[in-house]
Amino acid sequence: FYSADADDLSDSFLSGEEENGIITKNVKNEINGNWISAPNSIHEARLKAKAKRRLRKTSSRDSGRGDSFSDNGDPSRGTNGTVPPTSPKSKLLDRKSRAGKGRGLPKKGGAGGKGVWGPPGEVYDLEEVDVKDPNYDEAQENCVYETVVPPLEEGDFEKTLTPIVQEYFEHGDTNEVAELLGELNLGSMSSGVPMLAVSLALEAKASHRELTSRLLADLCGRVLSRRDVESSFDKLLRELPDLVLDTPGAPQLVGQFIARAVKDKILSKSYLDGYKGKVDCVHARAALDRAAVLLKMGMGGLRIDNLWGTGGGQRPVTQLVREMTLLLKEYLLSGDNKEAERCLRELEVPHFHHEFVYEAIVMVLESKGEKTFKMVLQLLKFLWVSSIITVDQMRRGYERVYMDIAEINIDVPRAYFILEQFVDKSFSAGFICEKLRDLCPSRGRKRFVSEGDGGRFKLESY
Secondary structure (H helix, E strand, O other), X not given: OOOHHHHHHHHHOOOHHHHHHHHHHHHHHEEOOEEOOOHHHHHHHHHHHHHHHHHHHHHOOOOOOOOOEOOOOOEOOOOOOXXXXXXXXXXXXXXXXXXXXXXXXXXXXXXOOOOOOOOOOOOOOOOOOOOOOOOOOHHHOOOOOOOOOOOOOHHHHHHHHHHHHHHHHHHOOHHHHHHHHHOOOOHHHHHHHHHHHHHHHHOOOHHHHHHHHHHHHHHEOOOEOHHHHHHHHHHHHHOHHHHHHHOOOHHHHHHHHHHHHHHOOOOOOOOOHHHOOOOOOHHHHHHHHHHHHHHHHHXXXXXXXXXXXXXXHHOOHHHHHHHHHHHHHHHHHHOOHHHHHHHHHHHOOHHHHHHHHHHHHHHHXXXXXXXXXXXXXXHHHHHHHOOOOOHXXXXXXXXXXXXXXXXXXXXXXXXXXXXXXXXXXXXHHOOOOHHHHHOOOOOOOOOOHHXXXXXXXXXXXX
């Protein structure tokens, strides 16, 4: 009698040695639940165990997704019968849905992720208004949206416009000022723009006053109206008593601004007639009288458009040289160092002060007495100490005289001797350096036949 159960029963009862042998064999040939046939396949078993561990880590994410099946309906597995491992890093970087639902397609049709505004190739059109929307408002269909600039507050008016006017004094571009003022919502405070500009120009230079007159003429019609300009000058006339405290010559300057505004046609010719017999303030009356006198002189040929003069380097070089020469002649008559300093400042050409030094030294060389020598030396030292003439301008003025001394010597025979004396005194006064003193040219003396040169003269050395 033989059966399968008996065969199984015989296999289940083993001797002690067999049992120990089998257990030992199992320990050696099993790794992580994988039975191996030979010790040489330990490495393969380790790879399978590693693949199982990876599969367990990703099982929580893929629990609701289900297995992928092959064509015959069996779960797809690797070559060794295990599910191919997947990298956790690749799972984090893909855009497929991890919710366990759907067909595994990218989220939001590929439009998800950081920095993505929509799927590739999508064109956004205007959204149609849904009439059934509970927030639908019929009045919003024809709305036109515009940028609204809040009106400028009165406390911020001067703080905002003062830097604009001061920068204009540097670049002189009226178009830029018009654009900046156009971006501000001035409202009723637009009449304060001319008043602020004129008030700043009263304390500035003549060239800045000329720029202010041009600015008012260019802004009128674009940013300002003629009524704004008239009301601005009305305020200036009323506040003249306060302006005189800071600028004593304010009445005459305001009168010149009024005359220039009438000439530029931003003030009506009847503006002055409206104040006849109605002004009680002394300063306002002086300003109106000054404007009336200038307008009458303009009818007689005075160019009111050049009332403030041309400031700085905008003037021709010949005109600057002529004014510097006249300044030196007036100084030699008056001997007032401070007046000469003020006149030199008003020329507004600090880059051209070397011409003043050159003309002063040439005037010393052409003079016949010691008075001019001492007065010019005193003036140059005064301008040096007050920092009106810089080191570079002083050096360039002396070097120009050194270069032209040969031509000057033709008209002034003693030019070399006088120049050497003046340079030594200048070095002693401390406003030129030793190097500049040593560069002073000197004329060599003549040698005669008795000195063995055969009757030839020694060439001049400079």
